[in-house]
Amino acid sequence: MDRPGHAGPRGVPAAAGEEVGEGDVVDQLTPVLTKRWLSPRSWTLKTYEQLEGYTALRKALAAHPDQIIQQCKDSGLRGRGGAGFPTGMKWGFIPQGDGKPHYLVINADEGEPGTCKDIPLMMADPHSLIEGIIITSYAIRANFAAIYVRGEVLHCIRRLNAAVKEAYAAGYLGKDILGSGFDLDVVVHAGAGAYICGEETALLDSLEGRRGQPRLKPPFPATAGLYASPTVVNNVETIASVPYIVNGGADWFRTMGRERSPGPKIYSISGHVEKPGQYEAPMGTTLRQLLELAGGMKDGIPLKFWTPGGSSTPLFTAEHLDVPLDFEGAAEAGSMLGTTAVQVFNETVSxxxxxxxxxxxxxxxxxxxxxxxxxxxxxxxxxxxxxxxxxxxxxxxxxxxxxxxxxxxxxxxxxxxxxxxxxxxxxxxxxxxxxxxxxxxxxxxxxxxxxxxx
CATH class of the missing domain: 1.20.1440.230 (NADH-ubiquinone oxidoreductase 51kDa subunit, iron-sulphur binding domain)
Known part of the structure; x- marks a missing residue:
C-alpha cells in the first residue's frame, strides 16, 4: 500500500503515494478519510460521486439494518469524539419496535482547544459525512438526523447546507431514498458557541431550544435522548468512517491501527512544529512518527510537553514520544487519546x-x-x-x-x-x-x- 496521506500547514492532505521522508514513519497506508481532500472542488456532489461517492449507500440499502449494525461492531470502530465507545454497540442500544421515533445527532461542536479535524473534514468532504448519516440512520431506523455545528464556523455551516441541498436534489435524502422505501430528513443546526454543548446531553438540550446544560444520566440518550426518544449521538469523524467500512468490510478496516483500536485516524497537530495541520495515520501512531510527518520541532527547539488529545487530557513529556496514540496506549501511559488534538510545546513555554x-x-x-x-x-x-x-x-x-x-x-x-x-x-x-x-x-x-x- 502507499504511504500515508497527510495534511500540510493548511490542512491539505498529501496525495496517495507522496513521499513523506526517509523510511516508513508509520505503517503504510493509503489515505482513507482524507483521500478526496486534494481533488478539485472536493466538496461538491459531482466530485464525490466520481470518487466512489454514495456507492456504500446503495450497498447498505440492499442489506438489512441489523447487518449494518453488526458490520460496524465487527469493524471495531470506536467513537472519534474523545470517549472511544464502540460505535456498533452504541447503535445496538437503540430499542427496536418501541413505537417511538428514532434520531441521529451529529456532534460537530468542535470546541476542545487544539482540536481541528472535524471542520476541515466537513469543509473538504461534506458528502462523506452525509452518506455516513444516511447509512447510520437506516441502521438505527431513524428518519430524522441533525448536524449540530459550532456557531462560529459560518463557512462550514454554509458548505454543509449546500451539500445537504445537493443530496436532496439527487434523491439521496428525502422520501423513498433510491427507491428503497427509506425516508430521511437532515437539518444543519448552528450552535451558539458554548463549549459545554460538546457534551452530548447539553447538546441535546441546546438542540431542543433550551440552555445547554448536561442532563442527569441515566436515562441515557439511547433510550431518552432528543425529544425524550431513542437517540444516537456520534462525532463527525466517526460517522464519516461508516461508508468506508460498508464498502471495504470489517476485516479491511481492521488491517489498519491496532487490535483494540482499529482504523485510520485524523491527528490534529498544532504548536511548535514546522508543518502544523491534519495528518491521517493508523490508530496507534506515536508522536515521534507524527513529528517526522510534521517536519519536526519548529526552529529545532527541543520538545518540552504536549497534549495527546486536547487540553482536557493529562500532559505528556518528551519521555512519552513512543506512546502509541490509541485509546489503550494513551490510557496506559496516564493520559487519554481524546480528540487526538496534539498540541506541541517547546522549551520556551512555561x-x-x-x-x-x-x-x-x-x-x-x-x-x-x-x-x-x-x-x-x-x-x-x-x-x-x-x-x-x-x-x-x-x-x-x-x-x-x-x-x-x-x-x-x-x-x-x-x-x-x-x-x-x-x-x-x-x-x-x-x-x-x-x-x-x-x-x-x-x-x-x-x-x-x-x-x-x-
Missing amino acids: VPWAVMKWTEFYKHESCGKCTPCREGTYWLVQILQRMVRGEGTPSDIDTLLDVCDNILGRSFCALGDGAVSPITSGIKYFKDEFLALCDQNAKYEATELAGASA
Missing part, C-alpha cells in the same frame, strides 16, 4: 503559564450547573494567576491539588475532570516550575522585609 491559560478557558466555559466545577474552576484560576505573577507560596500547590481532588469525579459532567487534568499532570511532571514561582515570591518578601528592617 508550564504554569500554559496551565493557567487553559484553566481560564474552563472557568469561562463552565455552565455553572454544579458547584464543584463552577466554584472550583474559579478558585483554580485565582491561585494560578497569583502564582504566575510571582506571588505564590508553596502551600498554593497543595491547595491546587486539593481543589482538583474535590472537582475530579464530583462534577456533573466531564468538563470538571478535563479542567483539572492539565493542572495535576503539570504539577506531576513540572513541579519545580511551580515551586520556582513560589521561590520568586519568597525572595521578594525577604527583600522587602530586609528593606523594612533597615
Whole structure:
C-alpha cells in the first residue's frame, strides 16, 4: 500500500503515494478519510460521486439494518469524539419496535482547544459525512438526523447546507431514498458557541431550544435522548468512517491501527512544529512518527510537553514520544487519546503559564450547573494567576491539588475532570516550575522585609 496521506500547514492532505521522508514513519497506508481532500472542488456532489461517492449507500440499502449494525461492531470502530465507545454497540442500544421515533445527532461542536479535524473534514468532504448519516440512520431506523455545528464556523455551516441541498436534489435524502422505501430528513443546526454543548446531553438540550446544560444520566440518550426518544449521538469523524467500512468490510478496516483500536485516524497537530495541520495515520501512531510527518520541532527547539488529545487530557513529556496514540496506549501511559488534538510545546513555554491559560478557558466555559466545577474552576484560576505573577507560596500547590481532588469525579459532567487534568499532570511532571514561582515570591518578601528592617 502507499504511504500515508497527510495534511500540510493548511490542512491539505498529501496525495496517495507522496513521499513523506526517509523510511516508513508509520505503517503504510493509503489515505482513507482524507483521500478526496486534494481533488478539485472536493466538496461538491459531482466530485464525490466520481470518487466512489454514495456507492456504500446503495450497498447498505440492499442489506438489512441489523447487518449494518453488526458490520460496524465487527469493524471495531470506536467513537472519534474523545470517549472511544464502540460505535456498533452504541447503535445496538437503540430499542427496536418501541413505537417511538428514532434520531441521529451529529456532534460537530468542535470546541476542545487544539482540536481541528472535524471542520476541515466537513469543509473538504461534506458528502462523506452525509452518506455516513444516511447509512447510520437506516441502521438505527431513524428518519430524522441533525448536524449540530459550532456557531462560529459560518463557512462550514454554509458548505454543509449546500451539500445537504445537493443530496436532496439527487434523491439521496428525502422520501423513498433510491427507491428503497427509506425516508430521511437532515437539518444543519448552528450552535451558539458554548463549549459545554460538546457534551452530548447539553447538546441535546441546546438542540431542543433550551440552555445547554448536561442532563442527569441515566436515562441515557439511547433510550431518552432528543425529544425524550431513542437517540444516537456520534462525532463527525466517526460517522464519516461508516461508508468506508460498508464498502471495504470489517476485516479491511481492521488491517489498519491496532487490535483494540482499529482504523485510520485524523491527528490534529498544532504548536511548535514546522508543518502544523491534519495528518491521517493508523490508530496507534506515536508522536515521534507524527513529528517526522510534521517536519519536526519548529526552529529545532527541543520538545518540552504536549497534549495527546486536547487540553482536557493529562500532559505528556518528551519521555512519552513512543506512546502509541490509541485509546489503550494513551490510557496506559496516564493520559487519554481524546480528540487526538496534539498540541506541541517547546522549551520556551512555561508550564504554569500554559496551565493557567487553559484553566481560564474552563472557568469561562463552565455552565455553572454544579458547584464543584463552577466554584472550583474559579478558585483554580485565582491561585494560578497569583502564582504566575510571582506571588505564590508553596502551600498554593497543595491547595491546587486539593481543589482538583474535590472537582475530579464530583462534577456533573466531564468538563470538571478535563479542567483539572492539565493542572495535576503539570504539577506531576513540572513541579519545580511551580515551586520556582513560589521561590520568586519568597525572595521578594525577604527583600522587602530586609528593606523594612533597615
